[in-house]
Amino acid sequence: MSDVLFKNAQVYRDHAFAPADVLVCGGKIDGIGPDLTAPAGCEVVDLAGLSLVPGFIDLHTHGGDGIDVNAATAQDLDKIGAFFARHGTTGWQCSILTDTEEQTLWCIDQAKAAMAAPASGAKLLGIHLEGPFLAPEYKGAMPESLLRKGDAALFHRYQQAAGGAIHYMTVSPEVEGMPEMIAQLAGEVTIAIGHSGADYETAMKAIANGAKVCTHTFNAMGLFHQHRPGMMGAALESDIYCEAICDGRHLHPGSVRMLLKCKGWDKVVAITDSIQAAGLPDGHYKLGVNDVVVVDGDAKLASTGVRAGSTLSQDTALRNIMAFTGHPAEDVIPLLSENPAKAVGLFGRKGSIETGKDADLVVYDSDWTVRRTIVGGATVYQA
Known part of the structure; x- marks a missing residue:
């Protein structure tokens, strides 16, 4: 499973959107914040103009x-x-x-x-x-x-x-x-x-x-x-x-x-x-x-x-x-x-974008159409 850094997204956290990067390692969310640096060998995906939601x-x-x-x-x-x-x-x-x-x-x-x-x-x-x-x-x-x-x-x-x-x-x-x-x-x-x-x-x-x-x-x-x-x-x-x-x-x-x-x-x-x-x-x-x-x-x-x-x-x-x-x-x-x-008792690992949770994420455009779906850190659908 490859690691990936999602850059420049509007990230949904705490019931609001804010610009941030999200680092995914080993299928988990490893970091969230501005201007994150990709580790060696990490794929970088630019999500400028797009929203990243759980x-x-x-x-x-x-x-x-x-x-x-x-x-x-x-x-x-x-x-x-x-x-x-x-x-x-x-x-x-x-x-x-x-x-x-x-x-x-x-x-x-x-x-x-x-x-x-x-x-x-x-x-x-x-x-x-x-x-x-x-x-x-x-x-x-x-x-x-x-x-x-x-x-x-x-x-x-x-x-x-x-x-x-x-x-x-x-x-x-x-x-x-x-x-x-x-x-x-x-x-x-x-x-x-x-x-x-x-x-x-x-x-x-x-x-x-x-x-x-x-x-x-x-x-x-x-x-x-x-x-x-x-x-x-x-x-x-x-x-x-x-x-x-x-x-x-x-x-x-x-x-x-x-x-x-x-x-x-x-x-x-x-x-x-x-x-x-x-x-x-x-x-x-x-x-x-x-x-x-x-x-x-x-x-x-x-x-x-x-x-x-x-x-x-x-x-x-x-x-x-x-x-x-x-x-x-x-x-x-x-x-x-x-x-x-x-x-159903899954919120400890799913349902929000938080460090340590499963990297289950979806990328939406401004019309709220799905552009990319990520399950356990792996992209399983891309428009």
């Missing part, structure tokens, strides 16, 4: 570039990562949709292999289980016959097979046995609550028991009523992180602004929830066992017309949130970098 982290995605996570080999997962790198993502979690135990274990094996191999793009950081402990009434694209009541033993079988790589799991608080299971597992995996019609009290109990995130907030959940605030009210009132799909379809721009006003900019995590159709034309695709039709970039189940993931990328989410809110990139970047890293 790499984006997508906590919730089902694929892209024609590949569905539930059917993806380790090599396919690497191809997804290469696609993501073109859009400013340097790290991601593969979201395994509710499936049979056999297929879920196969997906886990593929993810483990991909995580252990060198990445040609964005690095696969862990596994997100979306189910099977979900409420049938809010199943979305989940096959109802495979949904389960709380079963900590099943999770532990999956986690043992994953070698601890399941970092994130979405559950419905009202599912039988779930409040106790959340309390039991909260120290082992980041629990998100979603796909749920839970009442306020049940959702608040799940949060008190250790749930840390709300999955695709406002989507696939019971909505707020002044007499029955439900899970939506609990998510907005509490201090948990809230995922948001900012494609302009899953959330009206006004809903994005309201979420940010309620939660604060430090508690919203911009995800894609993308499917294999991301980056491809309209047409017929798969999401797990489901047939999906994409029209005008909008993905819906062929059987019911229910929205089924998105075709969003994280660089588009950045530009969308800037447009929705009128806020500059300085305010929006943490939603895609710092906040997701903090939500």
Whole structure:
């Protein structure tokens, strides 16, 4: 791995841009400051007129570039990562949709292999289980016959097979046995609550028991009523992180602004929830066992017309949130970098440009188009 000195960039640190050089050695950020000197043999890259920001982290995605996570080999997962790198993502979690135990274990094996191999793009950081402990009434694209009541033993079988790589799991608080299971597992995996019609009290109990995130907030959940605030009210009132799909379809721009006003900019995590159709034309695709039709970039189940993931990328989410809110990139970047890293316990090594952290970086031009993506100090994409 070659060392590199990035010169003359506008570097994003402490929620602001300032001119600086960034030295990368051994895949880590080794120095930040004005007029740094390149060590012997170090490559020098001039980024004058460009911005250098922390790499984006997508906590919730089902694929892209024609590949569905539930059917993806380790090599396919690497191809997804290469696609993501073109859009400013340097790290991601593969979201395994509710499936049979056999297929879920196969997906886990593929993810483990991909995580252990060198990445040609964005690095696969862990596994997100979306189910099977979900409420049938809010199943979305989940096959109802495979949904389960709380079963900590099943999770532990999956986690043992994953070698601890399941970092994130979405559950419905009202599912039988779930409040106790959340309390039991909260120290082992980041629990998100979603796909749920839970009442306020049940959702608040799940949060008190250790749930840390709300999955695709406002989507696939019971909505707020002044007499029955439900899970939506609990998510907005509490201090948990809230995922948001900012494609302009899953959330009206006004809903994005309201979420940010309620939660604060430090508690919203911009995800894609993308499917294999991301980056491809309209047409017929798969999401797990489901047939999906994409029209005008909008993905819906062929059987019911229910929205089924998105075709969003994280660089588009950045530009969308800037447009929705009128806020500059300085305010929006943490939603895609710092906040997701903090939500799943990665901020010690990812999510910001600081000495000693992994050199996961993205170069943007003045139009907020990705020009270069760096993962572990290595350039994996260059426009």
